[in-house]
Amino acid sequence: MTDTIAITGVTGDVGGKTLALLHASGADVRAVVRRSEQADRLRERGVDARLADLDDVDALTRALDGVDRFFLVTPVSERQAEQGEAGVRAAQRAGVPRIVHLSGGDAAEHSPMPWAAAAWRTDRLVRESGLAWTILHPSAFMTNLVPSAPAIRRGWYPHTTGRGRAGWIDTVDIARTAAAVLTSDDHDGTEPVLTGPRALDAAGIAGELSAGLGRRVRPLHLPSRVYRAVVRAGGVPAWQAEGLRQQFGRVLRRGLDGVDVMSDDVSRITGTAPRSLREWAADHRGELME
Numbered sequence: 001m002t003d004t005i006a007i008t009g010v011t012g013d014v015g016g017k018t019l020a021l022l023h024a025s026g027a028d029v030r031a032v033v034r035r036s037e038q039a040d041r042l043r044e045r046g047v048d049a050r051l052a053d054l055d056d057v058d059a060l061t062r063a064l065d066g067v068d069r070f071f072l073v074t075p076v077s078e079r080q081a082e083q084g085e086a087g088v089r090a091a092q093r094a095g096v097p098r099i100v101h102l103s104g105g106d107a108a109e110h111s112p113m114p115w116a117a118a119a120w121r122t123d124r125l126v127r128e129s130g131l132a133w134t135i136l137h138p139s140a141f142m143t144n145l146v147p148s149a150p151a152i153r154r155g156w157y158p159h160t161t162g163r164g165r166a167g168w169i170d171t172v173d174i175a176r177t178a179a180a181v182l183t184s185d186d187h188d189g190t191e192p193v194l195t196g197p198r199a200l201d202a203a204g205i206a207g208e209l210s211a212g213l214g215r216r217v218r219p220l221h222l223p224s225r226v227y228r229a230v231v232r233a234g235g236v237p238a239w240q241a242e243g244l245r246q247q248f249g250r251v252l253r254r255g256l257d258g259v260d261v262m263s264d265d266v267s268r269i270t271g272t273a274p275r276s277l278r279e280w281a282a283d284h285r286g287e288l289m290e
Contacts, residue, residue, distance in 0.1 A: 005182050006030040006064055006096075008054060008087065009073030011038060013143055014102060017175035018071060018182075023047055027183060032063045054083035057090050064094035069182050073102045074122065076115045078239060084122030088129055098132040098188070100181055102174075105139040105166075105193060108257040112246035114239065116257065134187045138174045138194040139167040139259070140252075142280045145205070147234060149288045156220040157209060159202040160227035160245070164252040167195025167262045168205065173274040180269050193263035196274045205277065212281025213289055224249025 005022060009015030010031040022029045023045070030048040033039050039049035050063035054074060064070060072087040074080050084101075091099050107119035126133045151158045174194055181187045200208065202219040209217040222230065228245040232238065252259050266274040281288060 002026075002028045003068035003183075004028045004030055004066060005069045005071065006032055006050075006067040007071040007073065008032045009075060009102075010042070012073065012075060013141070013171045014138075014174050014178065015071070015073040017172060018073075018178045019047065021175055021179040022182065025179070025183075027179075030063075030067060032060065054086055055079065057086045057093070060086060060090035061093045064090055064096055067094065067096050069098045069100065070096045071100045071102070071178060071182055072122070072126075074118070076240070078114065080115055081118035081121045084118060085125055088122065088125040091131060092129055096131065098134075099126055099129065100134045100136065100178065101126045102178070103135050103137050103191075105137045105195070105261065106247070106251055106257040106259040107137065111257060112250060113243045115243065116247075116251075132188040134181050134189075135191040136174070136178060136181070136194060137191055137258075139169050139196065141174075142168050142170050142196070142277060145209075146284070146287050151220070152209060152213075152217055152288050155215070155217055157202065157206045157217050158220045158222055158227070158230065159205070160222050160224045160249040160253070161202050162221065162253040163201050164248075164255055165199040165201045165204070165260050166252055167197075167199050167260075168277055169194055169196040169266070170275045170280045173266050173270075176270050176272070177266050187269070192265035192269060193258075193261055194266050194274075195262050197276055199260060199262050200277060208277035209281050209288075212278035213285055215289075 010019045031042050042049040052059040052063035070091050074083045103119040103123050106116045109120050111117045206217045206219040224245045228241045231241040
């Protein structure tokens with residue numbers, strides 16, 4: 001009998017890609033979603049789906065009944081820390097033997113970014129849970145460049161990171177690593193750091209975009225408060241826009257909280273090297289250029 005793997009956040013990027021990889025491999029995977037229509041669509045694909053909200057520990061405990069491994073993915077929100085705690089408590093109550101948490105490469109107790117501080121709090125609960133655990137610390141997501149598409153089409157990469165560097169990673173590589181960890185017993189008590197192949201500053205990102213898209217893209221540095229205003233104009237809530245200003249204009253720019261740490265953990269765990277930003281850009285040309 002194969003282990004049952006439950007995943008939250010399956011309507012998002014990493015959670016959805018991890019679910020797809022595991023389902024395609026024949027794993028016994030269970031999606032935990034909030035809405036009945038989401039569950040119906042998943043069941044049409046042959047995926048076991050259970051209804052539970054990350055704010056409801058009782059419902060989440062029921063959804064995790066009989067689960068052997070749990071991939072806890074919490075959405076970025078003002079309740080992220082509370083939802084992370086609910087996930088850990090539900091796993092404990094349901095008797096789930098193993099939990100894997102999608103944290104962040106910059107998770108820190110006193111981070112100025114709400115999501116990084118929330119990830120740190122959940123990490124602490126996972127370590128103290130009494131369950132077998134693994135915590136994944138991915139670097140900056142390449143998909144976070146997609147909102148800059150209007151500027152990229154005009155030949156600019158807007159940023160507020162100065163010379164700060166990070167190991168930008170394709171979320172496909174995060175999902176591949178998560179799937180490998182969730183189907184193995186070899187990573188208990190570890191905290192893999194997941195990065196792309198190179199640490200890139202803004203000029204490096206622009207160069208990789210240029211190479212992948214086949215047209216010149218130049219970096220455009222903005223003062224952090226101007227960057228926040230641009231993000232707000234794009235419809236991002238005020239609390240999140242301020243968090244992004246702190247993330248890129250302070251933490252990444254200054255290399256704080258381990259944001260610039262590089263690792264070969266993706267290659268070591270999956271046996272395949274992570275993809276470069278230029279490869280990612282070429283694959284996402286439609287989103288970035290049209």
